[in-house]
Amino acid sequence: MSRSDRAAQIRANLETVRARIEAACRKADRSPEEVSLIAVTKTYPAEDVRILASLGVTDVGENRDQEAAPKAAETADLGLTWHFVGQLQTNKARSVASYADCVHSVDRDRLARALGDRAEAAGRRLTCLVQVNLDDDSRAGVIGPRGGVDPSDALDLAARIDEHDALELGGVMAVAPREGDPYTAFSRLYGVASRIRDRYPRATAISAGMSGDLEAAVERGATHLRLGAALLGNRRSIVG
């Protein structure tokens, strides 16, 4: 596909997505300005990041450091805000802290400390969200396939983030469980977010909602939507 065809395709997708967000906001009696769009560009090339930026997208997200680091470097001239949204090993903290502005997937004390120490060493500040596990089995000590802390541990992890000088506690993030009603899951997230915000008033971010469930997320108070497929196409055809 030529660059201009690809740009036209992404532009059309972006218009559709914006219309969905506006409709969801209208239904929930919220202002679209309260809801930020993060384009998740995993598996798609840096060229698509450039196209998104040319269409006014300012925030991009990735879930693997080995893919994100070179893409962020290739597009550094665009001045984008980079969000890291995937499960993260502590030994990748140095790399991620060098280009990410916000890490959505902080799910343990050790990772918070590693990110904070690496950001500090690099002279950067990093916004961190507490990733909350909304799977029903999280309480049984089973680590959900999608990561995150048990809701009952979220406030403690928020405190660990808040106390690090190089970290800014931004709020919470979650991925809806594969099974079950996303409205119920995102309601639960909203409850966790409210408890954290009561103690840390600036931690207002609720990162929830992907291509398939953005309406439920907006209805339940999401402030950040992480959208990949709806903007760039279905990844399954590429990654198998």
Ligand SMILES: *Cc1c(COP(=O)(O)O)cnc(C)c1O
């Ligand atoms: C891939 C990914 C997304 C985007 O998902 P889509 O269904 O493509 O919109 C959002 N959040 C996380 C954590 C992801 O890994």
